[in-house]
Amino acid sequence: MVPSGQLSPATRPHLPAAEIDILELGDLAPEAGWRRPVLLDADLLVLVTGGHGTAELDFRPLPCRPGTLLRVGPGQVLRCTAQLDATVVRWHGETLRGLDVDPDAVPTHHQLAGEDEDAVINEVSQLVVDIRRHRGDPAARSLLRHQLAVLLLRLALLPSGPTEGTGDASADGAAQRAEVDTFRRLCREIEHDYQHTRRVEDYADRLGCSVRTLTRACLAVTGRSAKQVVDERVALQASRLLAATDEPVARIGRRLGFPEPTNFGRFFAREVGVSPGAFRAAREQPPPRVVRPRRPADPLTDPGRA
Structure with a gap:
């Protein structure tokens, strides 16, 4: 599973505009117990690693369990039940500048399973390891940006239902x-x-x-x-x-x-x-x-x- 030894909020530096950070779910809430929703100012991928509960994204309740993936954008509000554990990948828009990837192509809410779950967990785990290992090293910036881009591209290819208005030549x-x-x-x-x-x-x-x-x-x-x-x-x-x-x-x-x-x-x-x-x-x-x-x-x- 995804490593859980991230830096605590007290030791984690402020996220620069063009870097990637790893948080735990509780780090997003300024008050214990998610007393109210949190207005976010960065892009997030949330991968639930433990517990069963609900995440409210813009007041829409979404069921969560291990393997649930959430894609959250800046300006949205998020609130989660305290029973959930998750690894959170956070970045700002400048991070992916120049890379051919669209974060908005990632599903808002998806339950991973099978080979997709294994692949995503492996990529998130490697990203966590490399961020912890190379934090603050300018030479590793390109590596981390491309790792995030590959992860987002993989998530954009997750299977989904038929889309209205596509594949029809009539x-x-x-x-x-x-x-x-x-x-x-x-x-x-x-x-x-x-x-x-x-x-x-x-x-x-x-x-x-x-x-x-x-x-x-x-x-x-x-x-x-x-x-x-x-x-x-x-x-x-x-x-x-x-x-x-x-x-x-x-x-x-x-x-x-x-x-x-x-x-x-x-x-x-x-x-x-x-x-x-x-x-x-x-x-x-x-x-x-x-x-x-x-x-x-x-x-x-x-x-x-x-």
């Missing part, structure tokens, strides 16, 4: 692929500007298409309208900040484009089903009882992912 298949592409382009624009605008017309202008085109693509991929996709992304960010920080509710609303707290409260209650204050209070509850907002459309997890 006119319908081409139309599906076009809608998936439009949806992904919209999601990228939303990530850039959701704090400044929730108007679908603004995104249509930037993408050079009509509101009807965006809505048709969103309905085809997610079953939700373009306006719902935008609003759900804003609600997710509000949920993250309410659950994982102590920032005042009014300030969170202003950051997300709501100058008036009452307008933010109405928006949040409509999207999530409870008031911002009630949602924040629920963070004190054990993970299974956390209020779960609707998930936003995500080109990496919704049907239609290529």
